[in-house]
Amino acid sequence: MEDPISRKGEFKMSMDAPPEKGEGMFDIADFMEGNRRWVEENEEWFKLHGHKKQEPKCLWIGCSDARVPANQVIGQPVGAVFVHRNIANLVVSADMNIKSVIQYAVSVLKVPHIIVCGHYDCGGVKAAMAKTPLDSNALGSPIEDWLHNIRDVSRLHSDELEAITDPDLKHRRLVELNVIEQCLNIFKLGVVQRRRLMTSQVAGAWAQPRVHGLVYCTETGRLINLAHDFRAERKKLGKHYELFQ
Template sequence: MTQLPVDAAPLPIPDALVNLLERNGRWSSDIKAIGPDFFHNSANRTQEPKVLWIGCSDSRVPEGVVCDVLPGVLFTTRNIANQFKLNDDSANSVLTYAVHLKIEHVVLVGHTKCGGVEAALKYVRGIPQDPLPPSLLRWLQPLITLAQRYKAQPPNFDDAVELLVHDNIIAQYNNLLASQALHNQGVQISGPITIHGWLYDLAEGRLSQVISSYVGLEGVQD
């Protein structure tokens, strides 16, 4: 790996990132104006979130913003098309640690106009699109398999995307329920945990519940 000389001048910060740093400064000042000790207390206490949010990486669905909550409320993980795979160490590590933190609720959140869902459906229907890079194609494979049910019907693409978004929420919700992190010793550590599948409507900025149940010592309860 190439190393920079010790006396190398740092790169200038691009204007777009300068803007982010400035906005961060204003945000921090605004929070301190409301609660002067908020950041001090946050840094010196163990985090105690009650909700694990599993969502899509889409920049239009930032969980803290759409739920209007401060840092510390949501434990989060996000990826393309809000997938929860039983063989994904990243997602399962997050869930396992969330159980350790004694979270009480897990929300699996999909959203309308999901680019990952659209890409999977285009792939199945043979609709022209930019070639999917190998890593993305591998990641979307379960969703591509799920999209086969809408290969021909309904004929309207947007209608099919809406159905596939819903089905994807259900599929990942069911994967969550099958995760060992929510059963046996895990549930004994945290107590009963409610599992929810939610949908975020980009056009309205609103969340709605699609499905829910809870996992306790007796297993899954609707």
């Protein structure tokens, strides 16, 4: 009979054998060292806040793109931002993941703000504007289905987008329109509608959560506040999506 301990040991040894490290490559030791440095730099924060519950100022819904890290982009410390990221920052009603995040953020954490942040040079948005080669492995893949949601945004705004001839400007506008549509998708959710109705009943208070559409420029690091007026659109949406009397 094989000794499970020695088998485990063999397995461990093979798992631990480091691959050859080429120039510019990281391995887990680099990440652990990065963590050690980060803990040292933030020692004071852990003393003051490490044992407390989270009380984030906002829910951030952003793209998974590595160039758009939520906290850094808005200059917020650890604990300030509740984060959900996916390809092209989509709010999809059939996505249990994002709906769970929004439910928890709104009804338990009671975040006063939800930010949807898209970004220019977004690979997801570009892919949704492109045709796929017939022999591509992407055909029929989950990402194709996911990007259908952006193709829907493109169809909704086809008149405006078709009038833009410059491909880069067209991409940028679709990024912006996609952010606006995802903000509208947030207003369609029952958990958001309920909390907004309840908070607006307090005299002089804003309905919460407030929803903001932002776009990040990966070339400059600047955020653009689309400052879209959702009030009029919410009235139009209300006919179809309002869930409460």
